[in-house]
Amino acid sequence: DSDSILNYLDNDDDGDSVLTINEDVNLNGDPTDDDTDTDTIANFLDNDDDGDGIPTIDEDANNNGDLTDDDSDGDGIPDYLDATSDDDSDGDGVPNSLEDLNNNGNPNDDDTDGDGTPNYLDTDDDGDSIPTFNEDLNSNGDWFDDDTD
Template identity: 45%
Template sequence: DDDGDGIPDYLEVDSDKDGIPDYLEDTDGDGVPDYLDDDVDGDGVPNDQDDDDDGDGIPDHLDVDTDGDGVPDYLDDDIDGDGIPNNVDDDDDGDGDDGDD
């Protein structure tokens, strides 16, 4: 759920809410829609081996922004954007299951 709206990406028409439907989105401009592209960011590294999928120079594990507030999760005091700080939130990722947080 890349945009943090509670709907899994595979069920959304526009998973990142940028106004471009996923079936048309072509991040690297190579004419191949991302869902069919083995190298979405066009850096020559296949998606399954790429640690920076969006090509912004920030490794994916540091680039995650669950609530879409512009603050990466590793710096965010409230990663799910529910107004409850992570240190007291039983469900930090907003999945409804506090056992895996």
């Protein structure tokens, strides 16, 4: 973030007002492998974590200095990580809006394969070692009607 503090000593590596430790979206203890908007820039180095065109530093709706407590649409995903419903945060070909399997408005609590990564961030939602984006064989957007035999 060009602040003259070496990243390994800097609590906020990208200068977006979100502490690097809070940019560990998949909660695996490693903030360097999280990339919410799939732009190949890890969140801890990305000035716009969710790729919505609004710099992360400007997404503090209540102006209290804590970006992690703002959730304007009440879906359980902080605004600084919340892409639009048509976005595909995990790049699996399934829009975020379709990854809320229990229809409670919160895709953050859906984890089909039980691996600890919510479906909206999981590139293999069902844990079968086939990336989700490769499972819609007839390319009609419906992953349930593909007959492979």
